Amino acid sequence: YNYETKGGNTAQDRLYEIFNDNTKIAKDEINSLQTYFRLIHIRIQLVIIIIAFCFEFSYYFIFQNQMPLSFNKYFLKYIMLPFVINFLLYIITKILNQKFYDSKKKNYLVMMSSLLQSFLYIVVHQLFVTIYAGLLLMIFLSTIYHDKKLTRLTSLISFMGAILAVFVIKYDGDHTITSKDISDFIVMVFIFIVAHVTAEFVINS
Numbered sequence: 001y002n003y004e005t006k007g008g009n010t011a012q013d014r015l016y017e018i019f020n021d022n023t024k025i026a027k028d029e030i031n032s033l034q035t036y037f038r039l040i041h042i043r044i045q046l047v048i049i050i051i052a053f054c055f056e057f058s059y060y061f062i063f064q065n066q067m068p069l070s071f072n073k074y075f076l077k078y079i080m081l082p083f084v085i086n087f088l089l090y091i092i093t094k095i096l097n098q099k100f101y102d103s104k105k106k107n108y109l110v111m112m113s114s115l116l117q118s119f120l121y122i123v124v125h126q127l128f129v130t131i132y133a134g135l136l137l138m139i140f141l142s143t144i145y146h147d148k149k150l151t152r153l154t155s156l157i158s159f160m161g162a163i164l165a166v167f168v169i170k171y172d173g174d175h176t177i178t179s180k181d182i183s184d185f186i187v188m189v190f191i192f193i194v195a196h197v198t199a200e201f202v203i204n205s
Helices: 002-062 071-099 103-125 128-145 148-168 179-204
Strands: none
Touching (some): 002 071, 002 103, 002 128, 071 103, 103 128, 128 179
16 A cells, blocks of 8 residues: 555655756746847847937937037937937946846836836827827837737836826927827827737737
8 A cells, every 4th residue: 555655656756856956947938038138139229229310410400400409419319419328328228138037027127117218208209190190109119018908008108108208208499299299199008018919929829
């Protein structure tokens, strides 16, 4: 009787070990994949910073005749300040990503950093096209981590950031809210809802 019990326990222990090994392998694979995604995500941050810098620089000379600001003021306000803040944010994100050990914390760190980067650009320009391009990209980027909570948090912060950029923060003193802005905002809310539902569908599929 004792031998059978011992044998039974041994079999159960083996099954338990096999199950734990498979679970550990699956977790390691997920962590490895998310590490790869995070590296790509951080590189995307740097690419966006460089593209934005080049775009802003060339934009001034293309529309130089229509610019109310001198080059020095434009360079400081629309090129240098956003570049310095976002580049520092990129460096900090990269350093913290190497220091943290918890994969989930790293995912949230990189995602919130990208949201802050996008928020700065939409505040600087206060154009709906930058809001669509920046924040919608962040919502869909959040799906690569396969975390519903992170995607929902990203969508919520994106929506709140859009409200602040459109109606509260006035980086450009000449910007005034018009009826067209209100109608554009209503359309934007609808697009955000569709984007969030689509993002959750991608996670569930």
